[in-house]
Amino acid sequence: MRATYSLAAALAALVPAAAGAQSANDAAAERGAEVYRNVCAPCHDRLPEGAAIEMLAGPESLTLKYRGALSPYITERPDLASYEVLSMFLRKGTGSMPPFRKTELSDEDIAAIAAYFARTSAGSR
Numbered sequence: 001m002r003a004t005y006s007l008a009a010a011l012a013a014l015v016p017a018a019a020g021a022q023s024a025n026d027a028a029a030e031r032g033a034e035v036y037r038n039v040c041a042p043c044h045d046r047l048p049e050g051a052a053i054e055m056l057a058g059p060e061s062l063t064l065k066y067r068g069a070l071s072p073y074i075t076e077r078p079d080l081a082s083y084e085v086l087s088m089f090l091r092k093g094t095g096s097m098p099p100f101r102k103t104e105l106s107d108e109d110i111a112a113i114a115a116y117f118a119r120t121s122a123g124s125r
């Protein structure tokens, strides 16, 4: 898994060398939260109560796909808190989700989203 190691190194380089692995994870998760809000949430997030439609396109489609076996909200899926799994879906696209080019979403962005999902999905199944 050479790609994983070099990504981890790239992410670690985002924080001062003196800081430990924990703050590298914090920095990645924070960046992941921002990328998720800007790029993914418009199709995948929960809608506020009383919204005109029940669900956005992502959760609606994932509800049909998994029929309740998995959460339709990607932030609640521990299986998606992985760079490899997210890259597969994001680089190829899936169903009605288009693929993302590296110029739109970098490998570091994907790793950061995985770090964010590791937090948001902790405790969910």
Ligand code: HEC
Pocket (backbone or CB within 6 Å): 036, 039, 040, 041, 042, 043, 044, 057, 058, 061, 062, 065, 074, 080, 086, 089, 090, 094, 095, 096, 097, 098, 105, 113
């Ligand atoms: C234009 C709307 C749109 C955007 C933007 C979008 N998605 Fe999706 N995504 C979808 C839809 C719709 C599906 C369900 C596709 C299907 O029917 O299989 C989906 C599916 C997925 C899946 C597959 C889950 C599974 O179990 O099949 C993952 C993972 C995913 N999206 C992650 C993301 C992430 C991370 C982002 C932000 C970088 C993102 N998506 C941005 C619409 C979007």
